[in-house]
Amino acid sequence: MRTAFYISDGTAITSEVFGHALLSLFPTKLNHVTIPFVETKERAMEVKVEIDAARSEDEGRAIVFHTFVDNDLRDIIASADAMEYDFLNYFTTPIERELGVAAVPKTHRTHSMHEKTYDSRIEAMNYALANDDGGNMKNMKDADVILVGVSRSGKTPTSLYLALQYGIKAANYPFVEEDMDNLKLPPEIKAVKEKVFGLTITPQRLSAIRNERRANSRYASTRQCRIELKEVEMLYKKERIPYLDSTHFSVEEISAKILAETGLQRHKY
């Protein structure tokens, strides 16, 4: 099996995301190795040796995705016996021409706490944790978005992803069995109804997820799941709450869809 390396003088997150997106187009199985914080010549030499070694052990030379600010470090990595993709630099010159300004390379330029939105992402994450699962109804007015839905419909992971990645303050509130007889929005949420976004899911998928948590319980039964989901979807329609079915979507996809539908701005750049 050949090896794909993701290497950087920073976190290597950009190399990982780019390389992963590119390699996922191919059916070939690869061994993946991420090496962040290659910040000295000595370390770069060690990494070059590791890349070279990957060739002799494998069925071909390694594939290397790298982003370096320091040219000397980059040159050491580029001297390894591998197919190397210096993918950011490749596009730098055309952007310089287009914008009419020179690039200003900075170490740790992305994914560092010097990103101007860093503090707002951490603040949003603390908000999401404090307001998970209806934890603090009096804070609902501070939310950018309030996710509602039955237990295990994807509210918590989506709230945390929106916060950590995009600095969006997402509260979430669960509709539980006891609410179902006369389902309505709690007054604290009704007061800021324009912020509410609903999640739903198929009874089959919900039952499977709940069974992992409490096997063979009434809570996990398809019948109970169906009753709860029907009530909740009726409420969404009655209150004209926008909602989506999370059954076939990842947290990343649900988050992107919520942003697209609500028009909320990412605090990312």
Next chain:
Amino acid sequence: MRTAFYISDGTAITSEVFGHALLSLFPTKLNHVTIPFVETKERAMEVKVEIDAARSEDEGRAIVFHTFVDNDLRDIIASADAMEYDFLNYFTTPIERELGVAAVPKTHRTHSMHEKTYDSRIEAMNYALANDDGGNMKNMKDADVILVGVSRSGKTPTSLYLALQYGIKAANYPFVEEDMDNLKLPPEIKAVKEKVFGLTITPQRLSAIRNERRANSRYASTRQCRIELKEVEMLYKKERIPYLDSTHFSVEEISAKILAETGLQRHKY
């Protein structure tokens, strides 16, 4: 101000990460617009019109980063009056040559729940939430890593990031004031000491963070922060617990450093 667009028939996360990393090299201020899930010709035409409109309102044409699987949709976006970067496709041919196989474009190939590691990331996130702040000492043996440190030293955001991004089960345990007289690892954690990783921070930064939470409290005083940090660092040294100073690092950087130091494998590909 010119506009940068990040467009895709999927989440557009790859376009965002790549475009953001590239544009962060430049001092130019830009307006950023992400448009995910462009899945029909009608929608692509609307987006083309939006890109064209960005030119006339701005000081130059838009800069467009896009990833499309469907060639017809791509062609519509590419026909807009903009500088466009079809950055994944650019690198596809050389990879095909290197691997000796053709690319197999699939919609929603990345950032979807069909990624084989998706379930493990959600499971890890549920684990991190259930085992946040020493929440469940009997689960410590199931952790991939146990982060320890004083209150507000960065344990919770790092645990959640490791889980959501990398599928790593990270528990965390806080050392609180009451522990300080005779600081030691709780027996449940001592039993799996090889999994423990410590965080520390400067007293000044810790005091600033705590002051945001409880202004002018003893808890937030530099003196109290200094006492707690000194005890905790002594424990790290005595127990030979690897640790890092989170003061100048983002959650992304702390996570990447922990992975590099512990050798934990990302459940990502």
